[in-house]
Amino acid sequence: MAKKIKGYAAKSEKSPLAPFTFERRDVLENDVQIEILFCGICHSDLHSARNEWKNTLYPIVPGHEIVGKVTAVGSKVKSFKVGDLAAVGCLVDSCRTCSYCEQSLEQYCENGFVLTYNGIDKRHGNSITYGGYSTQIIVDEKFVLHVPKKFKEKDLPGVAPLLCAGITTYSPLKHWKVGKNSKVGVVGLGGLGHMAIKLAHAMGAKVVLFTTSKNKVEDAKRLGADEVVLSKDANEMKKHLRSFDFIINTVAAAHNLDPYIELLKSDGTLCLVGAPPTPHPSPNVTNLIFGRRSLAGSLIGGLKETQEMLDFCAEHSITSDIEIIPIQKINEAYERMLKSDVKYRFVIDSASFKNEALEA
Numbered sequence: 001m002a003k004k005i006k007g008y009a010a011k012s013e014k015s016p017l018a019p020f021t022f023e024r025r026d027v028l029e030n031d032v033q034i035e036i037l038f039c040g041i042c043h044s045d046l047h048s049a050r051n052e053w054k055n056t057l058y059p060i061v062p063g064h065e066i067v068g069k070v071t072a073v074g075s076k077v078k079s080f081k082v083g084d085l086a087a088v089g090c091l092v093d094s095c096r097t098c099s100y101c102e103q104s105l106e107q108y109c110e111n112g113f114v115l116t117y118n119g120i121d122k123r124h125g126n127s128i129t130y131g132g133y134s135t136q137i138i139v140d141e142k143f144v145l146h147v148p149k150k151f152k153e154k155d156l157p158g159v160a161p162l163l164c165a166g167i168t169t170y171s172p173l174k175h176w177k178v179g180k181n182s183k184v185g186v187v188g189l190g191g192l193g194h195m196a197i198k199l200a201h202a203m204g205a206k207v208v209l210f211t212t213s214k215n216k217v218e219d220a221k222r223l224g225a226d227e228v229v230l231s232k233d234a235n236e237m238k239k240h241l242r243s244f245d246f247i248i249n250t251v252a253a254a255h256n257l258d259p260y261i262e263l264l265k266s267d268g269t270l271c272l273v274g275a276p277p278t279p280h281p282s283p284n285v286t287n288l289i290f291g292r293r294s295l296a297g298s299l300i301g302g303l304k305e306t307q308e309m310l311d312f313c314a315e316h317s318i319t320s321d322i323e324i325i326p327i328q329k330i331n332e333a334y335e336r337m338l339k340s341d342v343k344y345r346f347v348i349d350s351a352s353f354k355n356e357a358l359e360a
């Protein structure tokens, strides 16, 4: 019999998140059952809960930055045992046979991946997937990550956001070969942005943060930025014309991209990872043509690279800067995230679910 699980869900785009009881499947032979300890709150959770991307299936239980402890494994599971720490990111399945899946680029699966929440789980009766704003999750072993042993128990809340904010910034930094001779720009200091600064700095790059928030300047330097530019100040922006190899843009709202494209060297790339609900104004083509500059995008990362990112973070003692909240504060956290009032990721302490009743 499937077990009842406590979670928090939004039932429509206008309703706040509220307690929600649901069932998870039984543990199948390849499954890992995880008791969730911590789950990060990504801006994508908010976009999805409020149907800002117009693709939400209700009720929605968001959460794709999951760290927990293994409480059961199926008979064929080889790499996890009960008591191990485990992590789950944005994906819980993909076709596993297309050319992208074969290269562990599951995020670009030709036949459609299965998202951790708001996904349709084709292998399990086309059920809707429910994410980490809950006490337990059951995931096929292939989509479960190992938490490196170097991380101590006290690090675990700060490890959770690596599963989305970490990999979403690590993957493009690696793809565009950021290293010690690179000058890298990071646009927006939120959950993704602060991870981009830490990671690019650890890769040896010179890092410049572009922010709209004056009060983040000192903090950005503490996180590893060599310089901070207030993006609304045209004179400050001008000082960096044609000087960047790579800029990663994490902003969650539509804005003019031209001022950033102008800062790229020839052959430089502006990579968009922020996914605003409305389109950016179309950029000026001349800026791209003169200088052979590229405008690109990047989606999370595959399983192999996500494990590589976790190992890299453990090696460099990198975790996310977080504020821990009980699940009961989730709606407040969303409002504060919208005001950029968090340094720099909210993380749910799943122990707080004990204060919720299981619905009959």
Ligand code: NAP
Binding pocket: 041, 042, 043, 044, 045, 047, 164, 165, 168, 187, 188, 189, 190, 191, 192, 193, 210, 211, 212, 213, 216, 250, 251, 252, 253, 254, 255, 272, 273, 274, 275, 276, 298, 299, 300, 337, 338, 340, 344
């Ligand atoms: P977040 O913590 O809310 O950070 C976004 C940052 O963008 C803010 O801290 C702010 O930085 C800046 N910003 C927000 N509104 C702005 C505006 N109107 N004008 C200029 N700057 C603004 O969000 P997040 O969790 O990092 O996520 C960022 C975006 O990435 C979201 O759209 C999310 O859905 C998307 N995302 C994409 C992927 C992917 O695979 N591509 C994965 C995860 C998330 P400053 O105060 O420094 O200006």
Ligand code: ZN
Binding pocket: 042, 043, 044, 045, 064, 090, 164, 165
């Ligand atoms: Zn995310």
Ligand code: ZN
Binding pocket: 094, 095, 096, 097, 098, 099, 100, 101, 108, 109, 110, 111, 112
């Ligand atoms: Zn595939």
